[in-house]
Structures are given as C-alpha cells and as structure tokens.
Amino acid sequence: MNIFVWVTLTLSVYVRCSTAQGKKFVCSFSPSKADLIGYQPENIPLEVCPDVIFKAFSFPSIVGRQILFSDNEKIAFSRVVSSVRKRSNTARIVASIDGTARDFATTSIAIVRRKAFVQAAVELLLELDADAIELNWKASSNSGNDRATMVQLLQDLRHAVIAASKSRNRTRELWFRGSLHPSLLADAYNIFDVCELVDHVTLDPSTAESLENSHAPLYGTPQELGMYIPNIGTVYYPKNGFNTTTQRWIDEGCAPKKLLLGIGLYGISRIFSPALAPYLYNKVNLLAPNGTHLEHRELCKYIREAGWSYAWDGYGGMPYVTRTLQNGLVERISYEDLDSLRLKMDMVEQKRFGGIYIDYVHSDDIYGSCGQAYTLTTYLSRRVHTIPSDIGFAIEWN
Numbered sequence: 001m002n003i004f005v006w007v008t009l010t011l012s013v014y015v016r017c018s019t020a021q022g023k024k025f026v027c028s029f030s031p032s033k034a035d036l037i038g039y040q041p042e043n044i045p046l047e048v049c050p051d052v053i054f055k056a057f058s059f060p061s062i063v064g065r066q067i068l069f070s071d072n073e074k075i076a077f078s079r080v081v082s083s084v085r086k087r088s089n090t091a092r093i094v095a096s097i098d099g100t101a102r103d104f105a106t107t108s109i110a111i112v113r114r115k116a117f118v119q120a121a122v123e124l125l126l127e128l129d130a131d132a133i134e135l136n137w138k139a140s141s142n143s144g145n146d147r148a149t150m151v152q153l154l155q156d157l158r159h160a161v162i163a164a165s166k167s168r169n170r171t172r173e174l175w176f177r178g179s180l181h182p183s184l185l186a187d188a189y190n191i192f193d194v195c196e197l198v199d200h201v202t203l204d205p206s207t208a209e210s211l212e213n214s215h216a217p218l219y220g221t222p223q224e225l226g227m228y229i230p231n232i233g234t235v236y237y238p239k240n241g242f243n244t245t246t247q248r249w250i251d252e253g254c255a256p257k258k259l260l261l262g263i264g265l266y267g268i269s270r271i272f273s274p275a276l277a278p279y280l281y282n283k284v285n286l287l288a289p290n291g292t293h294l295e296h297r298e299l300c301k302y303i304r305e306a307g308w309s310y311a312w313d314g315y316g317g318m319p320y321v322t323r324t325l326q327n328g329l330v331e332r333i334s335y336e337d338l339d340s341l342r343l344k345m346d347m348v349e350q351k352r353f354g355g356i357y358i359d360y361v362h363s364d365d366i367y368g369s370c371g372q373a374y375t376l377t378t379y380l381s382r383r384v385h386t387i388p389s390d391i392g393f394a395i396e397w398n
C-alpha cells in the first residue's frame with residue numbers, strides 16, 4: 001500500500017477513535033479579526049479543529065417584542081457554516097453570543113424578552129444550522145443578583161435545545177463561557193445549576209489577564225508581607241492561578257468533563273517605568289494594568305529581534321521577555337510557548353477536564369514565519385488526543 005494512503009488512514013482512524021470517547025479540542029474563529037489578515041473560513045484546518053466556535057454574535061437588539069441578531073453577523077456566520085459543512089460532515093460549529101451582565105440580566109428577567117431571546121437562539125440552531133450556542137455572559141463583580149435570572153434563562157434554553165435536537169434529529173448543545181477571575185467565581189454564578197444545565201463551560205483565560213505578571217498564570221506569585229497577619233502569616237498566597245480558579249468550578253459541583261480550558265494564543269506586552277517598580281512590589285500588572293495583546297503569529301517574530309532577554313516566571317508557569325526601550329522604559333511580554341502549554345495540558349489531564357479551546361486558530365503562526373505553521377495548535381491537538389479518555393481511566397483503575 002502507498003505509504004501516504006496508509007498514514008492518512010491510520011491518522012484518521014486514530015483521530016476518530018480519540019474524538020469518539022476522548023477529550024475535545026475546539027478552535028475559535030473571529031470573522032472580524034480574521035478579515036483583517038485575509039484569513040477565510042476556508043483556511044480553518046478542520047483536520048485539527050473538529051469543533052469551531054464562531055466569535056461572536058453581538059448581543060441581539062430588542063425591537064418591540066422581538067430580539068434580533070445583526071444581519072451582517074448572520075451572514076458571516078453562514079459563511080463559516082457553509083465552508084465547514086462543505087469540507088466535513090462531522091465538524092461542529094458553536095455560535096457564541098456576547099453580552100454584558102446587564103444585557104443578559106435585563107433580557108432574562110422579563111418573561112416576554114426571555115422568550116424572544118430563546119426564539120432568536122433557536123433560529124441560530126435551526127435556520128442558521130449551528131450545532132451549539134454559547135452564552136458569553138460577561139459577569140461582573142456586582143452581578144450577584146443575576147444568579148437566579150441566569151439559571152432561568154439557561155433552563156429555557158435547555159428546553160429549546162432539546163426540542164431543536166429532536167426536530168432535526170441532530171444533537172444540539174448549550175455552552176456557557178465562565179470566568180477565571182477569583183473574585184467573580186463566588187459571586188457571579190450558581191455554579192452547580194449552571195453546570196447541570198449546559199453541555200460545556202468554556203473557561204475564559206482572558207478574564208484573569210491583569211492579576212499577575214504572567215497573563216495566564218498557573219499559580220499566583222506569593223507575596224512577602226512586612227509583618228505577621230493572623231490567618232495569613234507572613235506570606236500571602238494569592239488564589240489567582242488557574243490551578244486554583246479552575247478547581248473552584250470543580251469544587252462547587254461542576255463535572256470536570258464539562259469544563260473546557262481556554263488557551264489564548266497570544267502574549268501581553270506591558271511597558272512600565274523601572275524606577276517605579278520597587279514601589280509596587282515589582283508587580284508589572286499594577287504598573288501597567290492595560291497591556292497590549294500580541295497575537296502569537298506576530299509575537300513570535302517580534303521577540304526574535306535583538307535586545308530581548310528571555311526569562312521564565314516559575315509561579316505563572318510561563319515565559320517572558322524584557323527589554324529596555326530608548327526612553328528608559330521597560331517592555332515586558334508574557335507569552336505561551338510549548339513549555340507553558342505543556343504545563344497547562346498536564347493540569348487539564350490531572351484535573352480530567354473535558355478538553356480545551358484555543359483563542360483563536362488564526363492567532364497561531366498561520367504563515368509558518370517562525371517554523372512549522374500552526375505549531376501551537378498542532379502541539380495542543382496532539383496532546384489532547386493522547387490524554388486517556390475517562391473510560392480508559394476507569395478501566396485502568398478497575
């Protein structure tokens with residue numbers, strides 16, 4: 001047999017087996033960001049991305065008793081759907097819906113509006129042929145009162161999704177975006193109910209971006225306190241790291257297999273004055289709270305320029321580079337590389353999450369400017385597929 005045919009066959013059997021019972025690997029696609037670089041839905045590599053999240057529909061507008069999604073966004077979504085369906089009959093597409101806590105709460109609390117929202121969501125499933133809808137309910141710290149309305153909306157959507165699955169005889173799903181900000185976790189969600197009602201919770205890494213010097217930290221950096229403080233001691237361990245914040249979702253009753261850890265394929269650059277650093281415990285996140293996003297495909301070239309010093313943040317579990325600018329300020333960029341991704345995937349495996357999603361597939365080195373094209377995506381996809389499934393895990397232990 002021709003070696004290439006053999007390799008393709010083996011690979012596809014391998015991928016099918018692993019997706020059948022294994023972990024999920026989901027790629028997100030943003031038409032507005034992809035457009036800027038001429039990246040088309042046709043460019044999404046479905047061989048590695050069996051599930052695609054469309055990011056995103058803006059919160060629909062309320063017109064009388066109706067709730068309507070934007071026509072332009074519907075067109076952009078349809079382009080993704082038709083490109084994906086043409087190339088694959090197993091790939092699944094998730095329509096993500098953005099909204100502030102205020103948007104969602106005011107819609108959910110009024111019965112007529114909640115019904116209209118559900119109707120609009122069903123249209124995304126049945127008319128625009130989405131396999132799932134995801135709510136990106138951007139919780140905020142004073143949204144404690146929204147917890148009940150959130151559950152109400154999810155209940156109604158759950159019913160609608162079940163009905164939609166029956167009417168077309170294809171499984172439709174309900175997903176929910178969850179925060180990894182430690183101060184939100186306790187207040188914003190009725191985690192147990194949310195997890196019961198949805199098929200997947202996608203844990204958004206960008207919600208923790210400004211808490212540590214590493215923007216997607218595995219652990220928080222302990223701080224030496226000047227004095228002994230009762231119940232804390234002399235060292236304070238912030239609970240900012242993903243190892244702690246993701247565990248909160250599990251400890252509050254979410255089934256780990258429903259959780260999909262988000263992995264951002266970008267770095268954050270912060271420019272600060274080194275003279276001020278000692279006054280803020282060298283916390284760059286405080287010196288320059290608003291970082292600049294750098295997509296991995298740009299970043300990988302940028303940090304190869306002369307003048308950067310490479311370093312590793314042991315607590316964050318992420319690399320960073322620094323260099324002094326001509327005006328005396330320092331630029332520091334934290335980013336993901338294969339080592340930081342390996343640590344994150346070790347955690348995904350250890351905590352037995354359902355899988356991961358990446359933000360965005362077109363943030364990766366799509367042109368192969370720094371080596372193989374899609375290096376990070378390929379690594380993550382391979383790694384996800386080598387995690388033993390929970391069935392395998394159970395057999396192993398019986």
Ligand SMILES: *[C@@H]1O[C@H](CO)[C@@H](O)[C@H](O)[C@H]1NC(C)=O
Nearest residue numbers: 164165166167168169170171
């Ligand atoms: C729905 O799908 C199932 C399995 O895919 C099949 O057995 C069943 O006959 C289908 N029902 C209808 C009404 O198409």
Ligand SMILES: *[C@@H]1O[C@H](CO)[C@@H](O)[C@H](O)[C@H]1NC(C)=O
Nearest residue numbers: 219242243244247347350351
């Ligand atoms: C990470 O979280 C797990 C589960 O809570 C815990 O057992 C483990 O000790 C944590 N790791 C570190 C280094 O804190």
Ligand SMILES: *[C@@H]1O[C@H](CO)[C@@H](O)[C@H](O)[C@H]1NC(C)=O
Nearest residue numbers: 210286287288289290291292
């Ligand atoms: C930083 O971001 C916050 C929130 O987005 C904004 O209110 C503030 O004006 C920004 N500050 C600077 C210096 O850009």
